[in-house]
Amino acid sequence: xxxxxxxxxxxxxxxxxxxxxxxxxxxxxxxxxxxxxxxxxxxxxxxxxxxxxxxxxxxxxxxxxxxxxxxxxxxxxxxxxxxxxxxxxxxxxxxxxxxxxxxxxxxxxxxxxxxxxxxxxxxxxxxxxxxxxxxxxxxxxxxxxxxxxxxxxxxxxxxxxxxxxxxxxxxxxxxxxxxxxxxxxxxxxxxxxxxxxxxxxxxxxxxxxxxxxxxxxxxxxxxxxxxxxxxxxxxxxxxxxxxxxxxxxxxxxxxxxxxxxxxxxxxxxxxxxxxxxxxxxxxxxxxxxxxxxxxxxxxxxxxxxxxxxxxxxxxxxxxxxxx
Amino acid sequence: xxxxxxxxxxxxxxxxxxxxxxxxxxxxxxxxxxxxxxxxxxxxxxxxxxxxxxxxxxxxxxxxxxxxxxxxxxxxxxxxxxxxxxxxxxxxxxxxxxxxxxxxxxxxxxxxxxxxxxxxxxxxxxxxxxxxxxxxxxxxxxxxxxxxxxxxxxxxxxxxxxxxxxxxxxxxxxxxxxxxxxxxxxxxxxxxxxxxxxxxxxxxxxxxxxxxxxxxxxxxxxxxxxxxxxxxxxxxxxxxxxxxxxxxxxxxxxxxxxxxxxxxxxxxxxxxxxxxxxxxxxxxxxxxxxxxxxxxxxxxxxxxxxxxxxxxxxxxxxxxxxxxxxxxxxx
Numbered sequence: 241x242x243x244x245x246x247x248x249x250x251x252x253x254x255x256x257x258x259x260x261x262x263x264x265x266x267x268x269x270x271x272x273x274x275x276x277x278x279x280x281x282x283x284x285x286x287x288x289x290x291x292x293x294x295x296x297x298x299x300x301x302x303x304x305x306x307x308x309x310x311x312x313x314x315x316x317x318x319x320x321x322x323x324x325x326x327x328x329x330x331x332x333x334x335x336x337x338x339x340x341x342x343x344x345x346x347x348x349x350x351x352x353x354x355x356x357x358x359x360x361x362x363x364x365x366x367x368x369x370x371x372x373x374x375x376x377x378x379x380x381x382x383x384x385x386x387x388x389x390x391x392x393x394x395x396x397x398x399x400x401x402x403x404x405x406x407x408x409x410x411x412x413x414x415x416x417x418x419x420x421x422x423x424x425x426x427x428x429x430x431x432x433x434x435x436x437x438x439x440x441x442x443x444x445x446x447x448x449x450x451x452x453x454x455x456x457x458x459x460x461x462x463x464x465x466x467x468x469x470x471x472x473x474x475x476x477x478x479x480x481x482x483x484x485x486x487x488x489x490x491x492x493x494x495x496x497x498x499x500x501x502x503x504x505x506x507x508x509x510x511x512x513x514x515x516x517x518x519x520x521x522x523x524x525x526x527x528x529x530x531x532x533x534x535x536x537x538x539x540x541x542x543x544x545x546x547x548x549x550x551x552x553x554x555x556x557x558x559x560x561x562x563x
Numbered sequence: 564x565x566x567x568x569x570x571x572x573x574x575x576x577x578x579x580x581x582x583x584x585x586x587x588x589x590x591x592x593x594x595x596x597x598x599x600x601x602x603x604x605x606x607x608x609x610x611x612x613x614x615x616x617x618x619x620x621x622x623x624x625x626x627x628x629x630x631x632x633x634x635x636x637x638x639x640x641x642x643x644x645x646x647x648x649x650x651x652x653x654x655x656x657x658x659x660x661x662x663x664x665x666x667x668x669x670x671x672x673x674x675x676x677x678x679x680x681x682x683x684x685x686x687x688x689x690x691x692x693x694x695x696x697x698x699x700x701x702x703x704x705x706x707x708x709x710x711x712x713x714x715x716x717x718x719x720x721x722x723x724x725x726x727x728x729x730x731x732x733x734x735x736x737x738x739x740x741x742x743x744x745x746x747x748x749x750x751x752x753x754x755x756x757x758x759x760x761x762x763x764x765x766x767x768x769x770x771x772x773x774x775x776x777x778x779x780x781x782x783x784x785x786x787x788x789x790x791x792x793x794x795x796x797x798x799x800x801x802x803x804x805x806x807x808x809x810x811x812x813x814x815x816x817x818x819x820x821x822x823x824x825x826x827x828x829x830x831x832x833x834x835x836x837x838x839x840x841x842x843x844x845x846x847x848x849x850x851x852x853x854x855x856x857x858x859x860x861x862x863x864x865x866x867x868x869x870x871x872x873x874x875x876x877x878x879x880x881x882x883x884x885x886x887x888x889x890x891x892x893x894x
Binding site for chain 1: 567568584587588590591594595597598601602604605608614617618619620621670674676678679680683684685686688691694695698700701702703704705706707708709710711712713716761763764765767770782795810820824826827840843845846848849858861862864865869870872873876877880
């Protein structure tokens, strides 16, 4: 009786294992079927093109005729441009412009968005309305808001010039001068909060209230609470926003394309605008691809540096640290 | 504790709280005004006479409201390929077509892939998921150039001539519409295919968002369904999709707004102004130079371009916040 039971048990368990194995295999097959849109898309639109553009970066190609292998010539052209800048390459110029823009924009935008989030985190009536108003510039299509700002920034009769005139100052030509154009783009870029603010807000709302209560009992003032509770607790969000913002700002295109076209005198000639122009204006796909690959390297290096640096100031709750 | 704080009376605390509250209100109002002033200026500009656009001192409320600016903007004819059709409605229709197809692609592909990552076990899954996350970091400029080249090499998916003849014979029995033979573009450039087809292959960000949501669906639901003999596809379709309605709403809204605003991909792929979406089309009121620009019409076009995303944002604000929260950022 007992033996027959165990033997039956053994047989059922074996057949169940077979069935489970078959089931696991079927599940695996199903997984790959379900995920196949992304895998195929990754191969066609990402992996394939990346490798292809690596190949193109070693060629001279206008995409109408067949590509001509030139070895490292495109990279050499870019390297030479670092030391003897040329209007025909603009590699050094675009690197300088983009770096300055990024160095100014990333911290300023972060401060502005953090400020907005702190304001929206206050418990006062009408907050949903303020939140909607704060976020609304992001909703307006960049094309539309750029047109308004262009109108506002017109030197003769634009809103800014009119305000300056009423103060007895002359018309501004900030967007049309090579020494002020980039700064003006930074200023214009600070208008409007973005998803950064929403992330900051979510981060602020997840800070436990009891930390502030404890600090208040210890007599900490508002600034001390912000400095010693809010900022450390928020540091993972700061880190996330910093990485995303660095990558995004270094790839800026809209501002230069919509406001200045890269001018005046290449003062706002962003790196990505340069890639766009070499590709779609001059049909130098080889040189443009080389620039794109260098961009990837720059961005990877930047991200790596920030990740390294972040371990010094990002605080994760529950993280165990040595020493 | 400072001595000042110690000696504060109950009244003192209340007045300082009141002052703090007033300061917060003032700050909020100042910031909010700064955020919406340019948009109000756009609205006011769209209702001005051309001569009033640069008048000193600045005029916030037009002397007489020029509603005909909108009529003029809406009915102005296209310059190129002028077939006598108004430009703006045409551009808007183009945008609608692109957005509709993209939405189908985005919703279908991302839910399938997100479900796969959230619910199906397989070897190699973690590696694939890691690659997916990595692609979020890749600058899209990396692939622009080569994807453009690929699109310029892909043949337009035209039906073979006999099939078109067959369809035409069928069509002839009940309508006068006939398909043309051989008059299709040579490749994907200057068609909507480069703008729409990639959306059927899922994007890393949306997949991640949907996976995060699907992970929160209780496993008992699909186990029960499996015992009842439901197939995986059935579970995906009848259990997960209905559960995910709020997230799908978020995805729909974010995709719609993103596509509505996008001028960049059309700029790369479209050459004929006939095919422009509205975000690219409003540039048509921008002259070859600033002095040739019809600013009042440009502002009216800007308002029309901004209304749909704005209305959707105001109506569905909570879906925005949910979409943001689900991408999994934790403080």
